[in-house]
Amino acid sequence: MQILILGGTAWLGHEIAAEALRRGHQVTCLARGTSGSVPAGARLVRADRDTPDGLGAVAEQHWDAVLDVSRQPGQVRRAVAALAGTAEHFTFVSSCSVYADHGSPGADETAGLLPPLESDVMTSPDVYGAAKVACENAARNTFGPDRCLIVRPGLIAGPGDSTDRTGYWPLRFARPAADDGAVLVPEAPGLAAQVVDARDLAAWLITSAEQRLTGEFNAVGAVLALAEHLEIARGVAGHTGPVFVLDQQELAAADVNPWAGERSLPLWLPLPDFAGFMSRSNAAAKAAGLALRPLAETLADTLAWELATGPDRPRNAGLTSDEERRLLTIAHPRA
Ligand SMILES: NC(=O)c1ccc[n+]([C@@H]2O[C@H](COP(=O)([O-])OP(=O)(O)OC[C@H]3O[C@@H](n4cnc5c(N)ncnc54)[C@H](OP(=O)(O)O)[C@@H]3O)[C@@H](O)[C@H]2O)c1
Known part of the structure; x- marks a missing residue:
């Protein structure tokens, strides 16, 4: 197939391009080239999608499949307008952040969405979910439901995760x-953790493009208790030392951030508001072929990648060693 990837220079887009090449497809990536490189064997078309004719260099060619990882409504609106006449099938990589409610475990693709962002440009991460809804709408409205696939990943994990949410633990x-x-x-009984390996996601995205799958799908991993996820991380690392805990109130009082970023405990989220954030249904995607590797493999490979690429680099998520040592003085041994 002739596959066009709008992206391909960052983590997931690169994985998608690499997977397509492994299967013998012809791969073109369109990006500015500022986020990284494309895999060997892919063609990079350097272009800025924020310009009116950003897709000009690829708009005349026939494409069997296009996959887009953008989060900017204007970029997607211009892309689908430019490609609807020449591309057979369009996959938009969306996000489970499109959903309005994150408190209900087990929700499927029929759950309510945020109102779409009207603007072409997402200027704040606070409106990421609304921006993705607007991108979905542009893709579906222009390509039509029988040529459009919307894939909503939850937290993506694996080697290459520069947000450091996978590698921290x-x-x-x-x-x-x-x-x-x-x-x-974190001591967070009742909190789930659910990650999808970027390599599994990329494989399913290419399979779905090959099969011209259409519709909306949550692309999320198996639901585990966060405590179980952390035990798997511990086992992969061979940790036998003591484990200390702080609960939700204690972590908040100590100014520890949930989820990601500085002074955080990655993957930890406050209850009850986020009880459903990492426990969405993946039944539809699995029925459509999404295959998930064991979490232990994802975490072991990520640990190997962390150790190989420099574990002392500045981190984008988690506690620094000093922060952790100070917090351990007020923490309790795990029961
Ligand atoms: N990480 C998660 O846990 C998570 C969870 C749910 C969903 N998602 C979604 O998964 C996808 C991840 O994609 P990704 O890893 O490939 O990373 P990304 O950072 O979202 O990639 C953006 C891509 O678009 C290109 N780009 C950005 N601005 C551009 C412009 N003006 N003109 C041309 N190209 C432009 C970038 O390349 P250049 O900078 O080289 O131009 C890059 O290749 C995204 O759709 C994200 O929303 C992620």
Whole structure:
């Protein structure tokens, strides 16, 4: 197939391009080239999608499949307008952030969405979900429901995750901050963790494009308790030291951030508001061929990638070693 990837220079887009090449497809990526490189064997068309004719260099060619990872409504609106006449099938990589409610475990694709962002440009991450809804609408309205696939990943995990949400836990357990090997984890009974490996997601995206799958799908992993996810990270790292906990109230009082970013415990989320954030239904995607590798493999591969690429680099998520050592002085041994 002739496949056009709008993106391809960042993590997931690169994985998608690499998977398509492995299957013998002809792959063209369109990006500015500022986020990274495309895999060997792919053609990079350097273009800026924020300009009116950004898709000009690829708009005349026939494409069997187009896959788009954008989050900017204007970029998607211009892309579908430029490509609807020459492309057979359009996949938009959306997000489970499109859903209005994150408090209901087990929700499927019929759950209500946020109102779409009207503007062409998402200027704040606060409106990421609304921007993705607007992108979905542009793709579906222009390509039509029989030529359009909307894939909504939850948290994407695996080697290459530069947000550091995947790598924090196996790396922390492999290299504890405290001299006695103690590690701090959130005590969050009832909180789920659900990640999809970027490589599994990329494989399913290409399979779906090959099969011209249409419709909307949550592309999310198996639902585990967060405590189970952390135990798998611990096992992968071979950690045998003590484990200490702080609960939701204690973490909030200590100014520890949930989910991601500075001074955070990655993947931890406050209850009850986020009880459904990482426990969405993946039944439809699995029925349509999404195959999930074991979490232990994702975390082991990510730990190996972290160790190989520099575990002491500045981190984008988690506690620093100093922060963790200070917090351990007020934490309790895990029961
Ligand atoms: N990480 C998660 O856990 C998660 C969860 C749910 C959904 N998602 C979705 O999964 C996808 C991840 O994609 P990704 O890893 O490939 O990363 P990304 O950072 O979203 O990629 C953006 C891509 O678009 C290109 N781009 C940005 N602005 C451009 C412009 N003006 N003109 C041309 N190209 C432009 C970038 O390349 P250049 O900078 O080189 O131009 C890059 O290749 C996204 O759709 C994201 O919303 C992620």
